[in-house]
Amino acid sequence: MLEYKNEIKRRRTFAIISHPDAGKTTLTEKLLLFGGAINLAGSVKGRKTEKHAVSDWMEIEKKRGISVTSSVMQFNYKDYCINILDTPGHQDFSEDTYRTLMAADSAVMVIDASKGVENQTIKLFKVCVMRNIPIFTFINKLDREAKDTFELLDEIESVLGIRTCPINWPIGSGKNFKGIYNRNSKRITRFYAANNGQKALESVEVELGDAQVDTLIGKDNHDILSEEIELLDGASSDFDLDLVLNGELTPVFFGSALTNFGVETFLKNFLSMTTSPLPRESSEGKIDPINNEFSAFVFKIQANMNKAHRDRIAFIRLCSGKFTAGMEVNHVQGNKKIRLAQPQQLMAQERKIVEEAYAGDIIGVFDPGIFSIGDTLCMPDQKFTYAGIPTFSPEHFAKVRQVDTMKRKQFLKGISQIAQEGAIQIFQEYNTGMEEIIVGVVGVLQFDVLKYRLEYEYGVEVLLDMLPYEYIRWVENKNIDVNTLSVSSDTKKVKDLKGNPLLLFVHRWSIQTALDRNKDLKLSEFGR
Numbered sequence: 085m086l087e088y089k090n091e092i093k094r095r096r097t098f099a100i101i102s103h104p105d106a107g108k109t110t111l112t113e114k115l116l117l118f119g120g121a122i123n124l125a126g127s128v129k130g131r132k133t134e135k136h137a138v139s140d141w142m143e144i145e146k147k148r149g150i151s152v153t154s155s156v157m158q159f160n161y162k163d164y165c166i167n168i169l170d171t172p173g174h175q176d177f178s179e180d181t182y183r184t185l186m187a188a189d190s191a192v193m194v195i196d197a198s199k200g201v202e203n204q205t206i207k208l209f210k211v212c213v214m215r216n217i218p219i220f221t222f223i224n225k226l227d228r229e230a231k232d233t234f235e236l237l238d239e240i241e242s243v244l245g246i247r248t249c250p251i252n253w254p255i256g257s258g259k260n261f262k263g264i265y266n267r268n269s270k271r272i273t274r275f276y277a278a279n280n281g282q283k284a285l286e287s288v289e290v291e292l293g294d295a296q297v298d299t300l301i302g303k304d305n306h307d308i309l310s311e312e313i314e315l316l317d318g319a320s321s322d323f324d325l326d327l328v329l330n331g332e333l334t335p336v337f338f339g340s341a342l343t344n345f346g347v348e349t350f351l352k353n354f355l356s357m358t359t360s361p362l363p364r365e366s367s368e369g370k371i372d373p374i375n376n377e378f379s380a381f382v383f384k385i386q387a388n389m390n391k392a393h394r395d396r397i398a399f400i401r402l403c404s405g406k407f408t409a410g411m412e413v414n415h416v417q418g419n420k421k422i423r424l425a426q427p428q429q430l431m432a433q434e435r436k437i438v439e440e441a442y443a444g445d446i447i448g449v450f451d452p453g454i455f456s457i458g459d460t461l462c463m464p465d466q467k468f469t470y471a472g473i474p475t476f477s478p479e480h481f482a483k484v485r486q487v488d489t490m491k492r493k494q495f496l497k498g499i500s501q502i503a504q505e506g507a508i509q510i511f512q513e514y515n516t517g518m519e520e521i522i523v524g525v526v527g528v529l530q531f532d533v534l535k536y537r538l539e540y541e542y543g544v545e546v547l548l549d550m551l552p553y554e555y556i557r558w559v560e561n562k563n564i565d566v567n568t569l570s571v572s573s574d575t576k577k578v579k580d581l582k583g584n585p586l587l588l589f590v591h592r593w594s595i596q597t598a599l600d601r602n603k604d605l606k607l608s609e610f611g612r
């Protein structure tokens with residue numbers, strides 16, 4: 085095992101999360117540039133098309149193409165081997181986005197300095213908190229007018245409920261953006277805008293308090309900076325690596341991804357503050373990544389990447405040991421020994437066959453239709469399971485009807501398979517058969533994907549009637565007769581694919597009504 089100890093030790097596997105447009109793609113691209121994985125800015129493509137996408141199939145197709153090729157990007161930087169997990173964040177926002185966070189060891193949260201904490205960031209952040217993974221904050225676009233820095237930090241603390249510890253501090257913003265003050269080294273890195281603020285790669289370092297600083301950033305800026313730093317030193321949380329690793333404190337960095345300013349400083353600090361893959365909880369206790377042989381779990385399934393073959397690819401996150409192409413493994417949930425076929429890894433835009441991979445890595449393997457999300461793979465003589473991946477609450481619901489009722493069988497097959505992949509969730513009302521199927525999704529674009537796929541992959545045309553429900557709660561109580569629950573008139577009682585009971589609500593307050601009226605009722609935001 086020692087032979088691959090170093091390989092595992094140098095792995096860093098993280099996801100970048102943000103609200104659309106905050107600069108996730110730009111930051112990813114700059115990180116890849118540092119690693120030499122790409123040699124031209126603008127290579128992480130599909131940005132424009134992705135963003136202005138209308139919900140027609142061509143766009144969905146393109147998007148899926150994009151999200152497939154950029155699912156994981158691996159590159160080396162200094163002695164580290166870095167895996168960046170892409171979290172689809174635009175209109176195709178889906179459960180996959182959440183699940184990806186299950187495979188990451190830490191998260192980088194990109195925030196637009198002029199906007200602060202936005203909607204989608206809040207949702208993604210909640211999932212990170214659920215897993216207690218370290219969260220690092222990169223406040224981006226300082227080359228544009230930004231909100232007051234203290235205000236931004238307050239917002240992160242109050243809206244997201246995590247303590248902040250700025251590692252560096254911006255000097256001005258927009259036209260007056262002069263650079264960044266590093267609190268640790270007490271040095272200033274000067275930002276020089278050139279080419280209309282598009283390029284600024286020059287930086288100079290000077291001690292704060294030095295007479296030169298007035299010349300460097302202007303007396304006013306120097307005064308403001310001194311005041312702010314004094315205030316900050318008195319008020320902000322001290323850096324505490326344990327709190328960071330526990331997800332209770334987020335180190336904050338400032339910069340401008342577009343102009344590549346502050347990005348490498350961020351990367352270096354981030355790498356030194358994060359750890360290689362840590363032991364994961366399993367049915368047989370914690371599994372240490374280094375002292376155990378191969379084990380992994382499935383966190384994402386992508387179907388029909390090649391239409392001619394109806395193929396599916398299961399993305400697995402290696403949790404311990406080493407994977408070698410052709411090795412036999414135990415698929416625990418399927419209770420079967422299998423050989424993982426066509427293992428592939430995604431390097432920036434390229435897909436390549438992998439010969440070996442280590443704990444921390446993500447690989448895609450051919451799925452003949454046997455895997456489900458959350459399944460565990462381990463050595464043939466072992467059979468432990470990793471904790472399953474929770475079902476995340478859908479936020480949009482629709483009733484699905486077939487146009488041609490003769491195609492019942494294909495319809496059920498299609499919708500069940502798509503649900504099994506985890507692209508949608510399906511629910512049934514009590515006392516009705518499968519005639520009435522309610523579909524729940526995290527992002528509305530999933531409805532279009534469903535409609536298209538049913539039609540073109542299964543030959544079934546469907547109509548979707550939007551439903552007004554926005555909140556969903558699983559009933560935690562065992563053996564409860566859901567029909568006896570007293571709920572408000574806007575609440576619907578349904579069950580999921582596994583027969584678990586749950587409630588759909590139009591208004592948030594109806595959740596409280598249900599809890600008030602039914603004394604022992606226990607509700608959960610996540611399914612099992």
Ligand code: G4P
Pocket residue numbers: 102103104105106107108109110111131132224225226227228339340341342343
């Ligand atoms: P996303 O993946 O989080 O959705 O954001 P993305 O990186 O695509 O960035 C969104 C827009 O913000 C892009 O502009 C990008 O160039 C710009 N941007 C990113 N980082 C910075 C920054 O540090 N400063 C400034 N001023 N802009 C930044 P766009 O015009 O929408 O797209 P494009 O034409 O640049 O591709």
